[in-house]
Amino acid sequence: MKVKLTVHTQSHDYPIIITSQCDMAVEIAPYIKGKQVMIVTNTTVEKLYLEQLAASLAANFEVHTVVLPDGEQFKTQQYIDCIYDALMDAHCGRDVTLVALGGGVVGDMTGFAAASFMRGVKFIQIPTTLLSQVDSSVGGKTGINHPKGKNMIGAFWQPQMVLADMHTLTTLPQRELSAGMAEVIKYALIMDTQFLTWLEENMTALMTLDKKALAEAVARCCQYKADIVARDERETGSRALLNFGHTFGHVIETHEGYGQWLHGEAVSAGMVQAAKLSQKMGWISEDDVKRISRVLQAAQLPIDPPAIDSQVALDLMQHDKKVMSGQVRLILLKSLGDAVVTADFDQALLEAVLNSP
Ligand code: NAD
Ligand code: GLY
Numbered sequence: 339m340k341v342k343l344t345v346h347t348q349s350h351d352y353p354i355i356i357t358s359q360c361d362m363a364v365e366i367a368p369y370i371k372g373k374q375v376m377i378v379t380n381t382t383v384e385k386l387y388l389e390q391l392a393a394s395l396a397a398n399f400e401v402h403t404v405v406l407p408d409g410e411q412f413k414t415q416q417y418i419d420c421i422y423d424a425l426m427d428a429h430c431g432r433d434v435t436l437v438a439l440g441g442g443v444v445g446d447m448t449g450f451a452a453a454s455f456m457r458g459v460k461f462i463q464i465p466t467t468l469l470s471q472v473d474s475s476v477g478g479k480t481g482i483n484h485p486k487g488k489n490m491i492g493a494f495w496q497p498q499m500v501l502a503d504m505h506t507l508t509t510l511p512q513r514e515l516s517a518g519m520a521e522v523i524k525y526a527l528i529m530d531t532q533f534l535t536w537l538e539e540n541m542t543a544l545m546t547l548d549k550k551a552l553a554e555a556v557a558r559c560c561q562y563k564a565d566i567v568a569r570d571e572r573e574t575g576s577r578a579l580l581n582f583g584h585t586f587g588h589v590i591e592t593h594e595g596y597g598q599w600l601h602g603e604a605v606s607a608g609m610v611q612a613a614k615l616s617q618k619m620g621w622i623s624e625d626d627v628k629r630i631s632r633v634l635q636a637a638q639l640p641i642d643p644p645a646i647d648s649q650v651a652l653d654l655m656q657h658d659k660k661v662m663s664g665q666v667r668l669i670l671l672k673s674l675g676d677a678v679v680t681a682d683f684d685q686a687l688l689e690a691v692l693n694s695p
Pocket of ligand 2: 477
């Protein structure tokens with residue numbers, strides 16, 4: 339199976355290729371314009387997929403590699419400098435193409451290095467986690483963490499292409515697969531109830547790594563994201579809808595300490611909280627909330643947040659990037675498949691949700 343989608347952006351249009359299994363080098367070679375390639379990966383993905391990609395590319399290109407340590411804690415300026423060092427040591431010029439081989443951390447970092455090295459060079463995304471295939475590799479948000487905040491330093495820099503090979507998901511730990519599935523379910527909840535029904539019917543196949551089902555889900559999510567990015571590349575409006583569940587989720591991640599809850603796990607419990615607030619606003623029904631919880635549980639995701647004092651949670655929410663003039667803005671569901679960004683919710687209802695077990 340091979341699907342090709344197109345992302346339309348202000349700088350250029352680019353393809354997302356979704357395959358069940360492929361020779362990665364063959365797929366990306368047409369999008370490499372110069373002679374030099376720098377593959378950026380991490381110590382985990384290196385062992386799984388680097389050798390074959392590098393060897394295969396070496397037939398036609400001058401191939402260099404840089405291997406970063408694995409983990410969100412290394413998504414920092416220090417390790418961006420490692421990428422610059424490798425580029426300088428290899429005498430890479432303006433026509434070098436960076437290739438991000440890994441999950442969202444590697445993708446965000448490689449994209450940011452590409453956006454800034456020599457004021458901008460080309461890069462390609464080969465996302466190897468479900469989360470990076472359906473979300474972070476598409477749409478050009480790149481960046482690193484600052485000691486005082488996650489993803490605080492970055493740039494919009496679109497890749498030349500995205501290659502999502504379902505075969506890479508066969509080596510992914512189950513917890514990471516579930517975390518990515520939270521983002522898949524998110525698209526259904528904010529955009530498309532028919533996709534929600536499809537997910538309910540196909541969750542067993544997805545969780546047992548049926549590549550046809552996975553490719554179908556990834557393709558649908560990438561198409562939703564491509565449509566949103568084409569409308570609002572710089573997140574002045576509707577792109578914020580992609581943050582459904584994320585404000586509640588960030589509270590969990592920050593409060594519990596990064597790495598305790600995976601991002602997707604926190605988003606899962608956060609989406610249930612956002613759904614409960616939407617219900618209290620009279621927009622969706624109790625049955626809708628139960629339906630959301632069921633599909634998340636089918637993906638082996640948590641639906642209840644840890645105990646967090648509501649005042650502490652409200653304070654943490656103030657650090658959300660969507661806060662405007664001190665006002666928290668949340669993504670809520672007007673109905674299943676239809677989300678809004680709003681600051682117009684009852685504070686007492688929000689506190690009731692934060693206080694509920
Ligand atoms: P990750 O990159 O840390 O990958 C998760 C783990 O899986 C890591 O240990 C990684 O080494 C391992 N891994 C990757 N591919 C593997 C494979 N095929 N087999 C076995 N193990 C594999 O995490 P993630 O969930 O992919 O991405 C999270 C990051 O993405 C965060 O930094 C987040 O801020 C960022 N993000 C960015 C955007 C965006 O629009 N740019 C959107 C969402 C998230
Ligand atoms: N992950 C949210 C976005 O790309 O806008």
